[in-house]
Amino acid sequence: MVKEEILKRAAEAVLRHDEALAKEVAARALAEGLDPVEVITEGFCAGIAEVGELFGRGDVFLPDLMLSSQAMTSGIEILKAALPQGHEQKKGTVVIGTVEGDIHDVGKGIVVSLLRANGFEVYDLGRDVPTHVFIEKALEVNADIIGTSALLTTTMSAQKTLEEELSKMGLKGRFKTMVGGAPVTQRWADKIGADAYAENAIEAVEKASQLVSAREGRAAV
Template sequence: MDKEEILKEARKAIIDADKAKAEELAKRAIAEGVDPLEMINKGFRAGITEVGDLFGRGELFLPELILSAEAMKGAADILTAALPKGTKKRRGKIVIGTAQGDIHDIGKSMVVSFLQANGLEVYDLGRDIETQKFIDKAQEVNADIIGMSALLTTTMSGQKALIQELKKAGLREKYKVMVGGAPATQRWADRIGADAYGIDAADAAKKAMELLGEG
């Protein structure tokens, strides 16, 4: 099997949510001298991107997405372990939750699945979370990104409050802030000074990867 074929098979294994096949391909890629990073980015990540697109079109469903994410994680773990010393990158960390007063967590949980599928270390605080708890958790785990979701126009102000609280604490430059949820828009994100806005779960994962310099 040549490199192009392995990459194509890797992409397919993720779309088919075939964890055993994905792990087998990861091992074969290492044995045949394929660059592990290329294998992750052009093979497995290409697959998870397509899974996101199919999910966004209603052609693939959440349980299948979860299985694809598990297949991706299994393969990525094998490939990451094979990276030469000094080239291993720390996994990006994100703290995420819904704004205080907002109990709507379905969209946020989908974002969590996509972030995990892309190999991020996700700290999901859950729903109806006090603004300060986002900051405390980010400090505790040394996160890269803080993400806040809001479904209501009455709770989206929590996203603005998060940025204000980070500024007050002198931590604004330390963390990237992402916002999302039904009433949030790119214009709102720009207005409150957020670093990124995700229009849906797949877009949120893409923006998170871009913030981490891996987009």
């Protein structure tokens, strides 16, 4: 089966809430030697983006969203398992989670997998994570970066709260912060004083690497 056909069927599986098809397509993609990241982003994520638009327009409802997201997760899990497992040398430590009040965690999960595959030690705090928990964990594991995911316009403010809390506690320079999630933008990151924004998981790895290199550069001076 050609790549385009596999990507199209991955998106279809999500749109049709077809978990069995999602698993079959993911396994087929691996058997055909396709890049798992490409199948996640251009197949499964393309499908869920379309479902999100339909939901926004009121053309599909919450149960559809849940079933589509389940189908997407089943396919993505198979592809994530095929990603390389870490490097010999640790690149840096990241504490990450979805902010308080928000249970969207699929995108954050992809970011976690790609960071791990690229040599980062990642502490995934899950979803609906209160601000103080991010900070406590970062202190405990001496993190380089705190990453927060927010998918709702109403929960993005928690990313700002994190910046404010870090400032209050005198920890702003100690941990770099990275923000993401569908409604989050570079403009928002600049506004709240976050150190980096990434639009997708591939960019998240690039930005995390840059943040860690900048820290190392500074430490060496």
